[in-house]
Amino acid sequence: MKISGRALAQAALGGFLVYAGVSHLTVARQEFQAQVPSWFPADPDVVVLASGAVEIGLGAALLTAWHQPNRARVGMVAAAFFVAVFPGNIAQFTEHRDGFGxxxxxxxxxRLVFQPVLVGWALGATGAIGATRASLRREKPQT
Structure with missing residues (x-):
């Protein structure tokens, strides 16, 4: 059985997310708090724990969703998650907060440059854009 590059990329992203999520809950908890914007109206530790749980869930989904359309849905949600946490990376930069070296x-x-790379990785590894386009073409009403 041959494993595609796309499947390997999806599995790698899933493993990365599970690892990052577990790190949120354990060894890197304080480091991740540096990425919670000071203006965000929640306890930074709660945000880190919640985002860690989400990352574990997304990683597990990426490691198990091998067929469309679920694969594309998981990719879209993962990409949306990376977009949603981007303000934390911006805050770390603008607030001059140290974390993770x-x-x-x-x-x-x-570091800011790499967030769009994660978005692209999630979309590309899962075929989310192509699957969404195909789905929209199928749903178009005939005229």
Missing amino acids: LDTDTKRAV
């Missing part, structure tokens, strides 16, 4: 503005700025 990001102890200079340059390092924090470089």
Whole structure:
């Protein structure tokens, strides 16, 4: 049985998310708190715990959703999650907060570039864009 590059990318992202989620709940809890914006109206520890649980769930879904349309749905949700947490990365930069070795503005700025990469990884590895387009074409009313 041959495993596609797309499937490997999906599994790698799933594993990454499970690892990151477990880290949220355990060894990197304080580090992740540096990414919670000071203006966000919730306890940073609660935000870190909740986002860790979401990451574990998304990672598990990516590791088990191998058929369309579920695969695309999981990819879209993962991409939306990466977009939703992006303000935390921006806050870490604008508030000059250290975390994960990001102890200079340059390092924090470089980190910002990688969030769109995660969005693209989620969409590309799951075929979300193509599957969504195909679904929309099938649902168009005939004229």
